Amino acid sequence: MNHMSVPEKLSxxxxxxxDGHPHIEVHTEICNTICKTKAxxxxxPANVYSEQEGKIVADWAGCLECGTCRxxxxxxxxxxxxxxGGFGVIYRYG
Amino acid sequence: xxxxxxxxxxxxxxxGSAAALKLAQAxxxxxxxxxxxxxxxxxxxxxxxxxxxxxxxxxxxxxxAPIERYITNERVVFMTEQASFNxxxxxxxxxxxxxxxxxxxxxxxxxxxGEKAEEAGAMLVPGIKVDEVIVENGRAVGIxxxxxxxxxxxxxxxxxxxxxxxxxxxxxxxxxHSHMAVGVKELIGLPRETIEDRFNLTGDSGVAYGIVGxxxxxxxxGGFLYTNKETISIGLxxxxxxxxxxxxxxxxxxxxxxxxxxxxxxxxxGKMLEYGAHMVPEGGLAMTPQLVMDxxxxxxxxxxxxINNGFVVRGMDLALSTGISAAEAxxxxxxxxxxxxxxxxIYRQLIDDSFVMxxxxxxxxxxxxxxxxxxxxxxxxxxxxxxTKIYTHNGQPKEHMVPIAMKSLKESGISLFQVAGDGxxxxxxL
Ligand SMILES: Cc1cc2nc3c(=O)[nH]c(=O)nc-3n(C[C@H](O)[C@H](O)[C@H](O)COP(=O)(O)OP(=O)(O)OC[C@H]3O[C@@H](n4cnc5c(N)ncnc54)[C@H](O)[C@@H]3O)c2cc1C
Numbered sequence: 001m002n003h004m005s006v007p008e009k010l011s012x013x014x015x016x017x018x019d020g021h022p023h024i025e026v027h028t029e030i031c032n033t034i035c036k037t038k039a040x041x042x043x044x045p046a047n048v049y050s051e052q053e054g055k056i057v058a059d060w061a062g063c064l065e066c067g068t069c070r071x072x073x074x075x076x077x078x079x080x081x082x083x084x085g086g087f088g089v090i091y092r093y094g
Numbered sequence: 095x096x097x098x099x100x101x102x103x104x105x106x107x108x109x110g111s112a113a114a115l116k117l118a119q120a121x122x123x124x125x126x127x128x129x130x131x132x133x134x135x136x137x138x139x140x141x142x143x144x145x146x147x148x149x150x151x152x153x154x155x156x157x158x159a160p161i162e163r164y165i166t167n168e169r170v171v172f173m174t175e176q177a178s179f180n181x182x183x184x185x186x187x188x189x190x191x192x193x194x195x196x197x198x199x200x201x202x203x204x205x206x207x208g209e210k211a212e213e214a215g216a217m218l219v220p221g222i223k224v225d226e227v228i229v230e231n232g233r234a235v236g237i238x239x240x241x242x243x244x245x246x247x248x249x250x251x252x253x254x255x256x257x258x259x260x261x262x263x264x265x266x267x268x269x270x271h272s273h274m275a276v277g278v279k280e281l282i283g284l285p286r287e288t289i290e291d292r293f294n295l296t297g298d299s300g301v302a303y304g305i306v307g308x309x310x311x312x313x314x315x316g317g318f319l320y321t322n323k324e325t326i327s328i329g330l331x332x333x334x335x336x337x338x339x340x341x342x343x344x345x346x347x348x349x350x351x352x353x354x355x356x357x358x359x360x361x362x363x364g365k366m367l368e369y370g371a372h373m374v375p376e377g378g379l380a381m382t383p384q385l386v387m388d389x390x391x392x393x394x395x396x397x398x399x400x401i402n403n404g405f406v407v408r409g410m411d412l413a414l415s416t417g418i419s420a421a422e423a424x425x426x427x428x429x430x431x432x433x434x435x436x437x438x439x440i441y442r443q444l445i446d447d448s449f450v451m452x453x454x455x456x457x458x459x460x461x462x463x464x465x466x467x468x469x470x471x472x473x474x475x476x477x478x479x480x481x482t483k484i485y486t487h488n489g490q491p492k493e494h495m496v497p498i499a500m501k502s503l504k505e506s507g508i509s510l511f512q513v514a515g516d517g518x519x520x521x522x523x524l
Contacts, residue, residue, distance in 0.1 A: 006369075046345070067256040094201040
């Protein structure tokens with residue numbers, strides 16, 4: 001099989017995008033002051049999190065809704081909940 | 095209030111739909127609320143359901159359920175970067191219904207089970223996320239979704255591994271990293287004949303691989319590969335604490351796993367159809383929350399009930415079983431019209447008496463055994479080293495097996511004492 005990048009993989013998945021209603025919020029001032037691991041940057045299987053201009057941002061549209069970031073976050077910086085009913089990733093196979 | 099239901103179930107996964115089906119069959123008014131657009135749309139498993147329990151719930155299930163294959167071949171693979179040592183177990187008896195194990199895809203399977211519950215009279219409400227359990231005087235009396243309120247005698251939480259609701263209610267603490275694992279999975283499409291030729295399968299029989307060692311690059315956990323009719327389920331399960339310690343990326347580990355020279359030929363020519371991730375509760379009994387409160391029960395992954403001993407991941411059968419037990423407990427409470435924690439208390443007894451708690455206890459040592467580093471590097475290396483010595487014919491005179499084995503052991507840096515200790519720990523926990 002050919003190598004595929006994470007964005008390529010996500011583009012094959014099915015999503016019902018909830019435009020204008022992000023289900024993830026990052027209080028990056030907490031990350032920048034007390035977080036030692038910034039685990040969200042590497043544990044997320046969908047690479048939702050990245051550091052841009054010194055801030056952690058969440059590209060929430062590709063979220064697979066596993067909750068690993070929330071479980072891994074050592075602070076209260078991450079407000080992660082499930083998308084509103086009916087929205088988000090739709091596993092056709094699972 | 096007259097618009098009050100007997101039971102509200104949160105989550106139409108296997109635990110929730112099993113409970114709904116049982117309760118509806120008994121004539122209770124049941125509402126099954128699911129946040130996804132249809133049952134299964136949010137759910138993900140490796141996909142081997144060990145389950146005669148399914149036959150208890152839906153007799154002769156195989157005549158109607160969307161099952162992929164029945165597993166007749168179980169393989170354990172100890173893997174290093176370049177080599178692997180396989181245990182290959184086949185049993186033709188596993189071909190007989192009610193099958194020992196079947197492969198399933200949750201997007202289809204859960205949808206079917208949800209429909210079974212509906213047919214039996216449960217009211218399925220998809221596309222609604224429950225935000226809160228309403229508690230009055232210490233008793234759960236219903237749910238809130240947005241600003242809609244719905245009331246019932248009993249609420250069953252079957253909302254899966256993240257169970258926000260159990261956490262909100264204080265029935266369980268925030269996760270410890272060491273109690274959780276993250277699973278990453280890809281579904282790979284291949285023609286049916288290719289799968290059958292490649293894996294030596296006939297008809298609808300199937301194979302399940304559990305892969306320990308290099309697959310997870312030293313991180314506790316394992317890989318899996320399961321055959322479906324026209325797809326292959328493949329993925330990794332990795333312990334969260336060790337991922338955080340090592341700073342490894344699950345997505346990259348997955349790519350390397352798929353590209354590994356032992357794995358790549360198995361999926362060669364395939365088409366990636368879906369990429370998913372989901373967490374597995376792996377803390378064993380140490381993470382079991384309080385299962386009952388006044389007016390409420392917790393079932394399935396939400397109750398932290400799953401077993402991973404490195405070779406098999408099990409949670410679907412436990413979800414079905416606890417869903418059934420929850421329904422039975424509600425029926426017992428209904429007879430007495432007592433929905434307090436005491437009235438529902440038989441739930442704990444039913445679980446304790448079922449295979450769920452018996453197996454949870456049998457495998458109680460598995461979480462700590464899984465943390466034996468030697469399992470991921472030293473032992474696979476040692477086995478491969480041993481086999482390499484046995485099969486290498488390079489003009490040097492051969493030695494007997496026992497001295498070769500001792501030498502491989504010595505080279506691996508593991509002491510006999512550790513082998514004995516791990517063996518004992520493994521034997522006790524597996
Ligand atoms: C990678 C991986 C491989 C696995 N492999 C296997 C395997 O081979 N065999 C096996 O037996 N087990 C396996 N498991 C474990 C198995 O998937 C789980 O144990 C099982 O899915 C648990 O079922 P459940 O019904 O308790 O929870 P889930 O299947 O998670 O169902 C929970 C349901 O609740 C819904 N929900 C959640 N919150 C809300 C809310 N607030 N409002 C409304 N609805 C909500 C969800 O959408 C979902 O439908 C695996 C798990 C993973 C991650």
